[in-house]
Amino acid sequence: MRxxxxxxxxxxxxxxxxxxxxxxxxxxxxxxxxxxGIVSDTRWHWIExxxxxxxxxxxxxxxxxxIDGRQFHAELSRDPxxxxxxxxxxxxxxEEGSVKxxxxxxxxxxxxxxxxxxxxxxxxxxxxxxxITFHGGQSGEASYLxxxxxxxxx
Numbered sequence: 001m002r003x004x005x006x007x008x009x010x011x012x013x014x015x016x017x018x019x020x021x022x023x024x025x026x027x028x029x030x031x032x033x034x035x036x037g038i039v040s041d042t043r044w045h046w047i048e049x050x051x052x053x054x055x056x057x058x059x060x061x062x063x064x065x066x067i068d069g070r071q072f073h074a075e076l077s078r079d080p081x082x083x084x085x086x087x088x089x090x091x092x093x094x095e096e097g098s099v100k101x102x103x104x105x106x107x108x109x110x111x112x113x114x115x116x117x118x119x120x121x122x123x124x125x126x127x128x129x130x131x132i133t134f135h136g137g138q139s140g141e142a143s144y145l146x147x148x149x150x151x152x153x154x
Contacts (some may be wrong), residue, residue: 042095046062046129046147047059048146062079063077070093103134131147
């Protein structure tokens, strides 16, 4: 991959653009790309990290996020290549850049839990990076959920 360098961020392999990528000139040099296809992929990507008795569980996938006024809703599907894990539903309220939501693990007997998070946006050329980070969940404060997408500016 010419013009790319593999880096590790929180144990997750990522790509960073060393120079402007010819196919995506809007991506600044040294931008961390959590997925090589994300530059042209406006789906939301997510990763969840939880402490458990054996160490840490890491799950990932894609999904949809809708923010309508103060209402927040997300449907997250795990990556089909992941060996296990449930799909997630988040439903809650946005207030001044923060989100408080109920996280439901679908197709399980787990009880819904409350998660709290924040919403961040950052312009990147003709794109905008959107991140939503949560803590709380099935493992309490040792659960972290991050949602990310890179979308065209509107």
